[in-house]
Amino acid sequence: MLRARQAPIEATTTDPAPTGARGPRRARTVPVTAALALVLAVSLLVGAPARAAVEPHRKPTGFGFKIGTFNVLGSQHTRGRGGFAPGTQRARWTAGSIAQRGIDVIGLQEVQRDQLRVLRNRLPRYRIWPGTSLGNQGVRLQIAFRKNQFRMVGHGHVMTRFHRQTRPIPWVQLRDRRTDRRFFVVDVHNSPKGLERERDSATAKQVRLVQRLRRKGKPVFLTADANEKREFYCKMTARTDLRAANGGKPRARGCEPPRRRLRIDWVLGGRRVAFSHYREDRGPRVRRSSDHELVHARVRVRPLRRG
Template sequence: MTGFPTVLRSALTRLGLRRFSVVALVLGVFLGGTALAVAGTDKKSDEYGEMGPSPVPAAVAVNGATSFRVSSFNILGWDHTEKGGSKAKAGYADGAKRMRWAIQLLKSHQVDVVGLQEFQPQQYDKWVKKASAQYDIFPGYTDTVGFLRNSIAWRKDKFSLVSTSWIKLPYFHGDVLRMPVVLLQSLQTGQQIYFMNFQNPADVRGNAAKWRMIGQRFQIALVNQLKISNGLPVVWTGDMNARQQVFCRVTKQAAMVSASGGYRSETSCQPPRGMVVDWIFGSNVQFSNYVQERSKKVIRT
């Protein structure tokens, strides 16, 4: 199990100039309808990097430091632990119980923003009943099952939604999935922050490494586009299904930092100890209090 079950990231992020702080539990301008170019011959490659439209952020005054707790949480798709599923006899609880536990964990750890991976309709139904009073979510189950898979949720009493968007990325066999990007604004300070949430394919079918590398290329390009556009903080959560490779690439090509630590210079890359495949990266942020949650309940979730 990846994500929150193995990573509860608690990191406090501070923006240098704008004084912004984030607690991470293991967070510009969008060009409407743009696409980040890629060379290739795959029949679906023309869609990779295509983005949904999003309005330009409004100029707002920022009042002091902004602190929040962010988590990356792979909640393991419902069908994995149903009869005949890949993990039905692997010690996991059933889907309904796992989703209840997941929501309890988010609330007990006071998570303000979470990137969820492997979200399925049955889990979303439980989410609506147990979490919707406290959290807003995008996209949720507003469109397709594929779009639901990777969703971002935030506490209603901490953030308001400024805009939403998405980027098309390759998954297994190069199939296209839309993955979410949201611009949130702190209700306390007015600080606006971009959050993006991804899952790249694991080495369980096809040439997953190829699609991971292509996906990373577009994810990094998106970060750099936002940084150039307006310099707002960017937080990236996700199950990247990669360890040292993704750390070294993202910290170099997007100049982001990892909530879990590590070191990067022009000539060397030293990943953090105890790496898992779940990551939180940030730009214009400063993380602290990073935590990987490995309790028995988390492991069974």
């Protein structure tokens, strides 16, 4: 269909008659588009500085999430009759506990390959790292986080001694998708029972790792089955800015660990971090899954200071 071409709309103005002339004034026309363009240009020139002056600055933003730690009790510890259920069944219960409690980031210890497969299948909304990328010994420690809330933007590991073997300690750098803020998570498992020298050596390396990550200016969180109570807490908090989710006073009279009954499972976080709702969870599903508590807490990362 052909459309009729419209004639330009015109506005009418009146010119005064020349000096000394007789008769009515003559009219002339100016296109409306030109007049509007002139008005718009003037208003932009006059109004732009005012709008720029009142435009608000973007406020530094804090963010929060729930963080936890859990020793899943590896499959090899429950093979045969009696005791706990098979490792894969317990991994299913573990995945259910993590999702049911709304944990957003969690460090897992003693994971084995059959359990890793179950965790991946049962936690489709989480990414789990390092998976199998650090070899068989690297499977034992995993960091899981919600994919729709965080994006992994960096990762690495350090090697420490564990039960007469060398094992990688993994860390990730995560970016909060809503605020673009970044932070680190380190997952730790240190030697059990009488292997004090291995624990001391591993803790010293973990302290240096936290110090190195903190120099990047981002908060650091550490989840751990440290197989130590007071000693691990005092060493870690004396040489870093980490604080325990369950309290304590790192530098008061040397070191005062949390007053409640001490555990070997820890959640710690750095400066500008506030913990709340700390729990040592031994619900029915957790008790059937492992001989450890599922430790979790809410955390709030405070806004950045301006300038």
